[in-house]
Amino acid sequence: MIEIFTDGASSGNPGPGGYGTILRSGGHYKELSGGFRKTTNNRMELMAVISALEAIKKPNQTVTIYSDSRYVIDAIEKKWVYGWIKKGFKDKKNKDLWLRLISVYSQHQIRFVWVKGHAGHPENERCDELAVAAAKQANLPLDVFFEAEILKDKLF
Template sequence: MIEIYTDGAASGNPGPGGYGTILRAGQHYKELSGGFRMTTNNRMELLAVIKGLEALKSLNQQVTVYSDSKYVVDAVEKKWVFGWVTKNFKDKKNKDLWLRFLELYKLHQVKFIWIKGHNDHPENERCDRLAVAASQNKAELAIDTFFEAERNRL
């Protein structure tokens, strides 16, 4: 059983943002984080999950994702995202990330558990610190190319 804890942050929403992810399997523990110069909180929440799933080295793993994002958890657990796919994400945001997520999701047995954010949950608090720190590291902020292109198009 693999546990993935996630959190995303954005200052200004949109603004500088980051994700934090913790992977835990038995005695194995890994932290991941990254920041972007212009993005949204929802994108970072979803990207945190994606980065966790991308880090898995074997297929068909049993994975439990813990997230404080109702956006992400409900979209998957209530099966909304699958309806969005059939409608080609009409009027939905973050199509690029959802498609990337779904490619990973089908490779494993993934379930989501929502946890209340900023509620002294140790892993969630750590992911929050990772996400915020990544969003504030101005020297290493990446470009969220899809988001910035979409934003400039509107």
């Protein structure tokens, strides 16, 4: 059984953003984080889940993901994302990350648990600290897909 705790943050929406995640299994504990110079909170919520799942080395694990993101949880549990895929993500954002998430999601047995953000949940608070710190780093990389979408919208 693997427990994953996640959070995403952005300063401005869009703005500099980061994600933080904790993986815990038995006596093992790992923290992951990263950031981008211009992104959105929803993209960072997705990246937190993706980065954690991609860090799992063995397939077909039992995983519980604790997240404060209704966007991520509802899209999966209410199966909205599968409708978005069928429609080619028409009028939907974050196609690149949703496809990446579904690819790694299908490799495990996953259950989501919603936690209220900024409500004193220790692991959620730690993930928020990781996400905010990642967003404040110098020389953040581009969120290439996000910035390409902005440019496309401005040109067309």
